[in-house]
Amino acid sequence: MAIRERLSGNEAVAYAIKQINPDVMPAFPITPSTEIPQYVANYIANGEIDTEFIHVESEHSAMSATVGASAAGARAVTATSSCGMALMWEELYVAASNRLPIVLALVNRALSGPININADHSDSMGARDSGWIQIYAESNQEVYDNYIQAFPIAENKNVHLPVMVCQDGFITSHGVENIMLIEDDKVKAFVGEYEPEHYLLNADERIAVGPYAVSNYYMETKRGQREAMLNAREVILEVAEKFEKMTGRKYGFFEEYRMEDAEYAVVIIGSAAGTCKAAIEHIRSTTGKKVGLIKIRVFRPFPEEEIARALANVKAVAIMDRSEMFAGTSGPLGAEVRAAMYQAHAKAEVVNYFYGLGGRDITVSDFERVYENLEKMAETHTAIGMYDYIGLRQ
């Protein structure tokens, strides 16, 4: 029987780590992800797992040691947030290009400055081109489920890419929710033993990792990473299907909420989807208007065609970005979803908003206004409040 519990998102990740019992975890504390290594250190201190913790002196060293451990043949994990991941930046690219199946628990937090410890997606969105698979969560349950699924995705021999399992700082990382935990033996069986093919400590084969590759080889490695990312699409869905058989909980590239007949849609990532769902229920029950939501789960690889298909029949779409990219135009989600829609010759009116930067709250009534704007946009064929910051102080 699955175990009914109440856990924060950080506790849920730590609990999954305990169940998986990875070989090596180098980590350095940073709010709001600090609790994850703390919980793991406690499991180790009490002999509940035999993971080796490396008390690194920085996040750069955290990812460097994770790369070393993974290349050596260990199942290696770490956790961080915000500036911590910014300090890892160089190593994110090294991990991906060396095709190391590292799993990083990222608790999303705004990047400095000004220094801010609350949720937004500027950390992971900045790393969107680093070659990592990125999976996002709305709730603690999803964080836990995504974390467990990350291992068979990363370690699949057709993928061999690192995975970033993202959740919103404080909102899910510290918020305690009801959660269904999977039994230890089922988690262990689902994740399986890690059996690398090529690794530094293989007695039967000596290998060299991290070459200097000049112009006549570099491009092929990039194409190889692209191939792996393309392969990941199928693997992510296979793993989700297996996971659904085990738990009954269904996952895909994104969740379509009340989209079956939707005329007005929001596209969003992370915990704010929950607030949007409340708005949808309220609007539908009070006005009967056909509003829906697409909540992106997998941002890398980007499910371009699938998103365009899901938006094929709507009249207007609001794409909601929780990070800036200072193009003076769209945010990262706005740019990619619109590109997907353009490629599919979509007819819907589109607007792109920014919200929740540095933990700014977004409410049910904010979403209601978004849907009102979409309805007007469908009539006037003009975007309303393009690139507005929702909830900005005047």
Next chain:
Amino acid sequence: MEQVWEKAYDFKKVLSKPERLAGGHRMCAGCGGTVTVRTVLRALEEGDRAVIGNATGCLEVSSFMYPYTAYEDSYIHNAFENAGATLSGVETAYNVLKKKGKIKENFKFITFGGDGGTYDIGFQSLSGAMERGHDMVYVCYDNGAYMNTGTQRSSATPQYADTTTTPAGKVSAGKVQVRKDLAAIIAEHHVPYVGQSTFTANFKDLYTKAQKAIYTPGPAFLNVMSPCPRGWGYEPSEMMNICKLAIDTCYWTMFEVIDGKWVLNYEPKNKLPIEDFLRPQRRFNHLFKKENEELISLFQAEVDKRWEELRNRCE
């Protein structure tokens, strides 16, 4: 039990051990870096396995250019500033996989970095690795500047050296600051073994220090002066003479710190004036202009001061 380094040193036998850094790499003729690597790797007992690490630098780009590697052992290069942390991860993986029964063989862990990757950009990563007590050896091949990018100054560059970022000019006499004493800093981490060396006639000093570093359990650090013909400006054939002059002028000192105990390994019978070391090198040419005479005496004073300090530290 007799330690490996307590066996009599047989130069001929040591030099005829199989090479673990294959020929055909792209390092310069007269490069001290590769001599350091070969001598250190020779100190591994035959049959012992090793994982070799490497910070970005001349050595890395010249010894592992895809698809060729010069290393007989498994090898990992990660980036410039993280050789210490990277090998920490490898060594930790070894411990846990060994504990879980997934690996049966014994491995040693040795990483190489230039002074750029060790004294400067990789200093924090090295300090962390030493402090955490990983059973590994960090070897700095110290050529006294960022040679891979074309001889820019480092904190290991000697005072007054002409480098591309501290050029000697009409109003500049080269690098302003004196060298950082990295071996002493690492010794203050209270690690079991620190050695400083370079190549002398029969390589015995470096070879035995490498044996001690590799076969003493726990973290060890070797700082090896490794001349660079392009950066220092000497004829490739002159490398061994340059090293000899470095230790006979006491510019470079040979010592070790064993469990906190400082031991002086070489004291010249006749301490030569520092000019003898400076004169054969292009990077110090400007010091021999008439108006710079005073700088040579200042250089000498710094050498003398450090030599006295070292002698006082050693028993």
